[in-house]
Amino acid sequence: MTTTPSTAPDTDTVDVLVVGAGPTGLLLAGDLAAQGLSVALVERRPHEISNMTRAFAVHARTLELLDNRGVADELIKTGTSLSALRFFGKLSLDLSRLRTRFPFVLITPQYEVERLLERRGRTAGVHFRYGTELTALHQDAASETVTAELREADGRATALSARYLVGTDGVRSRVRQALGLPFPGEAVIRSIVLADVRLTEEPPNLLTINGVGDAFTFIAPFGDGWYRVMGWTRIHQPADSAPVDLDELRTITRRALGTDYGMRDARWISRFHSDERQVRAYRTGRVFLAGDAAHVHSPAGGQGMNTGLQDAANLSWKLAAVLRGHTTAPEALLDSYHAERHPVGTMVLRSSGAILRLAMAHTPLQRTIRAFTTTALSMIRPASDKTIGLVSGISIAYAAPRGAHPLTAKRAPDLSLREGRLHQLLRDGTFVLVTPTDAATPPSSIPLVHAHWRSDRTTTLLIRPDGYIAWASDRSDPAALRAALTL
DSSP states (O other), X not given: OOOOOOOOOSSSEEEEEEEOOSHHXXXXXXXXXXTTOOEEEEEXXXXXXXXXXXXXXXXXXXXXXXXXXXXXXHHHTTSEXXXXXXXXXXXXXXXXXXXXXXXXXXXXXXXXXHHHHHHHHHHHTOEEEETOEEEEEEEETTTTEEEEEEEOTTSOEEEEEEEEEEEOOOTTOHHHHHHTOXXXXXXEEEEEEEEEEEESSOOSSSSEEEEOSSEEEEEEEOSSSOEEEEEEETTOOOOTTSOOOHHHHHHHHHHHHSOOTTEEEEEEEEXXXXXXXXXXXXXETTEEEOGGGTEEOOSTTSOHHHHHHHHHHHHHHHHHHHHTTOOSOHHHHHHHHHHHHHHHHHHHHHHHHHHHXXXXXXXXXXXXXXXXHHHHHHHOHHHHHHHHXXXXXXXXXXXXXXXXXXXXXXXXXXXXXXXXXXHHHGGGXXXXXXEOTTOOOOOOSSOEEEEEBSSXXXXXXXXXXXXXXXXXXXXXXXXXXXXXXXX
């Protein structure tokens, strides 16, 4: 699909310049523009939404974030909900046990997520510049700006300054390279074959995944008769540039699944490798990294796009608070982005890597470990629930200050309040204060929606714009609440 991009801003300086128009950049830019900030988003590709995208899984926590932005229900209509994840023919993770409005994983192509987030960004006033490539950037401490040197589609050199810049431009991030930041890690699996195909026989499961040690295959439907197939075999691992054809993928699929389901009519096919890498610092002065520009890992578990979107939700409200003057400690607030999200990136690298290594298990010892692990996760409910919570993002929490209430820094569920659902109240991009029914609205230096429990519960919660609990108390504590309302 091709549409006409909006015009560039009239000024040479914007509040935030976002580089990279994938899901992470689109959500971030839309959030900031919705707060009344001037936002430019540059993307080196021409403006067309491609179906050649790899992400298919939208997990529960990401759906909550999209619900906070009013697009989750529309996205759900584009795909199919899967209430269980099955691996290796034995392991089944029951997502219906998740305590959320979305107890499933949504199988839908990445371009559907991008379509909705781009529309939201345009409505909010994001200025899109497609066919525009970052060539260099410079930070100026005196003017408190960062200037991006750009090359337009016609080859012209231009420049744009911003108070902050965010690189969401993927694994080969030009922003990260311009900062001179290393991207430590390694390629964990090489020569994965990826294709869109037709199948003569429909697979019995919506999501088909299996590994037999020497090969694994993943099959997911687009919903329109096309299927995305990914396959790998230990027996044949040429370079990414080596020729590839459908017969190679058929052979891999038969080895992993026992059948290729009548695979035919590939509309495209390619070969790639999967890395595990993470940048050491998500912030360098006035420049931030998010999504694949900051961390990249195996596709196992479908956590890549989801982690990037959650990065964006964490960073956007902090940048907005600083730019709108709603914090007395701007540097500390911005530093908290790295402090909170870097450990999550590390966790996702480890969990997705563990799933991948289980799929690749081929020695007797490795297969014994896989059998033990899958049996334990299937039979021991606490272990299964922990795995489901991490993969879905529902149980991800941040570090809380010493002595804080047990709910502090944890995700807030979609509470049913007197004024409506929490996720609906968060759509203004402000904090939500939840208090007992008779409590008056306190003075606040931050934008605030005051809501009340439907019940006689006495707990007070201050919930951040990204849905995490900033402060909580089980008793009336006006002084502590006043302090919490000052960022």
